Amino acid sequence: MRITDNMLITNFLNNYNNNLERLQKNQNMLSTGKRISRPSDDPVAVATSLRIRTDMARNDAYTKNADDAKSWLDITDTALSQLNDLLQRTRELAVEGSNGTLTQTDMQKIANEIEQLKAQMIQVGNTQYNGRYIFAGFKTTTQPFSETNNSYSGDNGVIEFEVGAGGNKIAVNVTGDKVFNVDSTGISQLLTVMDKLKNALDSGDHQAVSNLIADIDKQLENVLAVRAEVGAKSNRIDLIQNRLQNDNYNFTVLLSKNEDADLAQVITNLKMDENVYRASLAAGARIMQPSLIDFLR
Numbered sequence: 200m201r202i203t204d205n206m207l208i209t210n211f212l213n214n215y216n217n218n219l220e221r222l223q224k225n226q227n228m229l230s231t232g233k234r235i236s237r238p239s240d241d242p243v244a245v246a247t248s249l250r251i252r253t254d255m256a257r258n259d260a261y262t263k264n265a266d267d268a269k270s271w272l273d274i275t276d277t278a279l280s281q282l283n284d285l286l287q288r289t290r291e292l293a294v295e296g297s298n299g300t301l302t303q304t305d306m307q308k309i310a311n312e313i314e315q316l317k318a319q320m321i322q323v324g325n326t327q328y329n330g331r332y333i334f335a336g337f338k339t340t341t342q343p344f345s346e347t348n349n350s351y352s353g354d355n356g357v358i359e360f361e362v363g364a365g366g367n368k369i370a371v372n373v374t375g376d377k378v379f380n381v382d383s384t385g386i387s388q389l390l391t392v393m394d395k396l397k398n399a400l401d402s403g404d405h406q407a408v409s410n411l412i413a414d415i416d417k418q419l420e421n422v423l424a425v426r427a428e429v430g431a432k433s434n435r436i437d438l439i440q441n442r443l444q445n446d447n448y449n450f451t452v453l454l455s456k457n458e459d460a461d462l463a464q465v466i467t468n469l470k471m472d473e474n475v476y477r478a479s480l481a482a483g484a485r486i487m488q489p490s491l492i493d494f495l496r
Contacts, residue, residue, distance in 0.1 A: 221468075233458050247457050255450045257364070262443045264360040265436055271328055271371040272433045278326040278333065279378070279426040285316050285323070286422060289393065290415045292316075296400050297409035310400035317393040321346055324375055334375035343375045349390035351381040362439050369432060369439070373425055380421050389418045 238245045295301070296309045324334055324344040331339035337356030344351065353375050359368040379387040392414045399407035 235458055244457055248454060251450055251454045251457065255447065255454070258443060258446050258450060261362050261364075262440070262447070265362045265440050265443060268360045268362065268369060268371045269433065269436045269440065271333065272429055272436060274326065274328045275333055275371075275373055276426065276429050276433065278323050279373075279422060279429060282320060282323050282378070283419065283422050283426065285320050286389075286415060286419045289313065289316055289396070290412065290419065293396060293408055293412050293415055296396075297405050297412065299405045301405070303403045306400045306403055310397045313393060313397045313400060317390060317397070318346060320379075320390065320393070324379060333372060334378055336372070336374045344379070344387070344390075349387045349394065350385050351375050351379065351387055362436075362443075369435060371432070373429060378422065378425050380418060389421075392418060 235241050235244055235248070292309050292312060296306055301309075321344045325342050326333050332341065332343055332353070333339075335341055335343040335353030337358070338353045339358075341352055343353035355374045355376055356372075357370045357374075358372040359370050361368050375381065375387075379389045381387050392411060396408065396411050396415075399411060
């Protein structure tokens with residue numbers, strides 16, 4: 200078989216380009232830290248990475264929902280704490296007002312404070328989170344309570360956030376009908392008790408004030424029960440947030456194992472490819488051997 204100069208040059212160029220391609224690939228791996236720069240590098244690994252990234256995106260959405268749920272429950276717990284404090288103060292004033300030695304002027308002063316306490320309770324009932332009324336059920340844009348009457352304008356809708364795969368959801372809201380003990384006619388029994396207490400104080404009826412203390416205690420127990428429910432949900436959200444953080448860490452580790460290059464191995468390969476590349480250049484310079492023309496000069 201006759202070996203021509205063109206055959207030598209063609210083989211050299213093919214080998215030279217292969218060496219250069221390997222060198223470039225290792226340089227890219229070293230500069231990016233990734234062993235995959237295009238799907239053809241490792242189709243199976245690319246498919247695995249896509250699945251992992253999809254799971255990470257879904258996990259990020261769950262994490263955002265869990266954070267939002269936690270904030271909602273924290274605001275709810277704060278509002279319930281304020282309502283509990285208002286009821287505790289109401290009870291103290293009721294006990295004071297049941298004292299038969301108080302003058303009508305004293306009872307009127309207590310009645311005025313009761314009126315202010317009721318107004319503040321309504322403000323608590325209209326607490327908002329991110330522009331939404333937290334005690335209004337699904338009617339988050341509707342103010343649930345008004346100072347003109349004791350009716351409830353919200354509904355009993357339960358707002359749920361999805362915080363995990365498989366439809367894992369958690370209810371984040373507490374409806375105002377539970378917190379303010381709304382009866383079947385839509386009237387808040389808590390606010391009604393406040394009105395009765397004020398009227399009894401205005402009329403100077405010590406016995407009526409004393410009888411209302413038991414009703415105030417019932418409202419206190421109801422608020423404490425609702426607050427306990429919110430606390431249980433908040434604890435669950437804490438557990439969910441921890442799990443989501445662990446999942447995100449695990450996904451990150453898996454993605455790193457699937458995509459990241461072994462830098463020590465890459466550097467070793469790069470040095471070898473550089474040596475091969477230099478050797479190929481040196482060999483290329485010697486391809487054109489002396490011919491008969493060189494001796495006829």
